[in-house]
Amino acid sequence: MNSKDSKTSPPAGEIDRGLVANVIGATGLVGKALVQQLLSDKRFEKVRIFVRRETGLKHPKLEQLIVDFAKIENWEKQLTGDVLFSALGTTLKQAGCKEKQWEIDFTYNLNFTRKAKENGIENYVLVSSVGANSNSSIFYTKMKGELDEAVSRIGFRNLAILRPASLTGPRENRRMAEEISIPILNLLTRFAMKNYRPISDETVAKAMINAVFRRKIDKTIYEGAEVFKLAENKL
Numbered sequence: 001m002n003s004k005d006s007k008t009s010p011p012a013g014e015i016d017r018g019l020v021a022n023v024i025g026a027t028g029l030v031g032k033a034l035v036q037q038l039l040s041d042k043r044f045e046k047v048r049i050f051v052r053r054e055t056g057l058k059h060p061k062l063e064q065l066i067v068d069f070a071k072i073e074n075w076e077k078q079l080t081g082d083v084l085f086s087a088l089g090t091t092l093k094q095a096g097c098k099e100k101q102w103e104i105d106f107t108y109n110l111n112f113t114r115k116a117k118e119n120g121i122e123n124y125v126l127v128s129s130v131g132a133n134s135n136s137s138i139f140y141t142k143m144k145g146e147l148d149e150a151v152s153r154i155g156f157r158n159l160a161i162l163r164p165a166s167l168t169g170p171r172e173n174r175r176m177a178e179e180i181s182i183p184i185l186n187l188l189t190r191f192a193m194k195n196y197r198p199i200s201d202e203t204v205a206k207a208m209i210n211a212v213f214r215r216k217i218d219k220t221i222y223e224g225a226e227v228f229k230l231a232e233n234k235l
Helices: 029-039 098-118 139-152 176-188 201-212 224-231
Strands: 019-024 044-051 062-066 083-086 123-127 158-162
Touching (some): 019 029, 019 098, 029 044, 083 098, 139 158, 158 201, 201 224
Parallel strands (some): 019 044, 019 083, 083 123, 123 158
């Protein structure tokens, strides 16, 4: 079955190929890995990315849309197909202030999520964060927890929220704190606190794709250790 860009598509878990994927956060660490894996996955015939600037990526299956995320009318009609993947997020340092980080991590994500559902997309995969909790006293984990709860109320037939711990992979900007902490965390989480085990960008990307093709979609949230299992198709 080939769903193309149909208004109402069945859950991707019910079909095998010809899928149209939409990706936000495509220029980040996980997003880049996800796009590359989607482009090489024969089950997807089109990979549409929403970005703020030209990426330089070229591929027959790739459709790149340069948009202003804050202007919904700028992209809402193009958000069609079978799946929305979100790896969209930023750091407080990159954003410059909490208000701007909230706009990117929460508002932009929620706007895309709502429009995806309105446009007939029934499969949604979100990269959240370990420790996400709407009742947290920490700004970042509270924000992530509130987003998780907000998207859970929208009513997708197939919703998966992944909560990985520290991400590893080829970053554009060097992060000294992570370079120091990740080896320590790898050691500490070998036998305990497994939800906090550092995870590579490629492993998270694999888990995101596998979440679309789950035969049992009753589970919504995947904590850190479960993301590894999802990547290996063991859930």
